[in-house]
Amino acid sequence: VKLEEKERIQLLMSASLAIFLVLAQFCTTSAFAPILLSHPEAAARARHCAFWSGGWGANTAEALMRRRGARDERSRLLLMQAPGVAKLRRAENAPGNVFVDESCIDCGTCRWMSPCFTRSNDKSAVTVQPQSEEERLGALQAMVACPTGSIRTESPDPLSKQATLSFPLPVPGLSNVYHLGYHSPKSYGAAAYLLVREGGNVLVDSPRFNEALAKGIIALGGAKYMYMTHIDDVADHVRWSERLGCTRVMHASEAPRAGLSPGEGSVVLEGVGPWELDSGLRVIFQPGHTRGHTVLLDKEEGVLFTGDHLQKSSRLGFLAAFRRYCWHSWDDQIQSMEGLWKESGGFRAVLPGHGQRLLCTSEQEMEGHLKRCIEWMKEVA
Known part of the structure; x- marks a missing residue:
């Protein structure tokens, strides 16, 4: 039976996705990875492959075995993006207008x-x-925030325009922090934030680029800095820095893979810090998830932006790190976590890139959560 042109295109795209997956695993796990990643452009392209195939880390047998589950799961999710599969309404949805599809x-x-x-x-x-x-x-x-457009409606909702224009969205319980929505598939859907302050606003990590969102950020005063916690969550940072005219900030261990160099509209942090980015803003070195991961503390409000370092786990119900997705060193991440409270001087809110936020009524309450997290990290080491 002769295939229709649309079916041929769908088969071709599915085959392309499968080839991409094989190349992604090769780029990040083979002995040739250091050579492949020595060129800046190749490194930038391979970083996206690394996200899908299991991430950056030492090429040891133990590390690769630990990441196999992550690679297999992300491989399955990638293949589910194939045309004809992605648009199907999931059977698990309750009957009604809003639903999640298979993408x-x-x-x-x-x-x-x-x-x-x-x-x-x-x-x-x-x-x-x-x-x-x-x-x-x-x-x-x-x-609107969904990175893959997987949430849909059977029929248009009159509130759709309001939802689209609602970002930047104030974070409940915080007076100067906005959730930017528009999560990017390039960062596996990481959350990005805008910290509004008199000394100049700070864009924390990168959402996917959207002009309506850019206008919303400008209406709040734009951004002086674009601070990036680590390489996984840089997404559309180039477009954002060009549109907002902000200075990008990143640790030296991560910056080259993002295409950043000192003195080119960017601040590259050297050493182990901590660094005072601006009055009341402290960047703290927290290696573990990646080699050069950092977190940002707004000392005045007691808010810590943690990237992929620390989050409230919906499964565990308390603060935790991502054991399965630790690309660099779990031991280093435990050591980082043990020094976090002292280096920060205390905080009351955790705003992660992935996972749930945690807002406490006091710093003492947060310190208890962090101690519980460290105990758990040692238990699962």
Whole structure:
């Protein structure tokens, strides 16, 4: 039977995805990886492959075995993006207008943004349809934030435009921090934030580029700095720095892979810090997840932006690190966590790139959470 042209294109795209997957695993796990990544452009391209194939890290048998599960899962999710599969409504969705399709990569963004979403069979699903206007708006904001466009509606919702224009969205409980939404598939759906302050605003990590969002950021005063925690979450940083005219900040161990060099509209942090980026802003060196991971502390408000270093686990119910996705060294990450409280001087809020936020009523409460996290990290080492 002669295939229709559309079916031929779908088969070709599926085959291309499979080839991409093989190349991604080769680039990050083979003995040739150091050679392949020696060229800046090759390194930049391979970084995206590394995200899907299991991440950066030492090429040891133990490390590769530990990452096999992560690679297999992300390989499965990548292949589910194939045309004809991605648009299917998941059977796990509750009947109603809002649904998640099969292109979901299980980044978890929608689940901490709206209670209508939960995890079901390794992906997100709408298990309770939104009823009130507030619930509908929250679900639609999650749809805007979704990095893969996997949240959809059977029919248009009148609140869709309001949801689209609602970002930057104030973070509840904090007076000067905004969630930027528009998560990027390049960072596996990491959250980005805008810290608004008199000395100049700070863009924390990168959302996917969107002109409406850019105008919203400019309306709040633009951005003096674009601080990036580590290489995984840089996404569209070049476009954002060009649009906002902000100075990019990153650790020297991560900067080359992002194409950053000192003195070219960027600040490259050398050594182990800590560094005072501006009055009341401290960058703290926290290697572990990656070799040059850092976190940013707003000392005045007691807010810590943690990237992929620290988050509140929905599964465990307390602060935790990503054991399965530790690309560099778990021992180093434990050591970093043990020194975090002293180097920071204390904080009351954790805003991660992945995972749930944690806002405490006092620094003492947060210190207790951090001690519990360190105990758990040692238990699973």
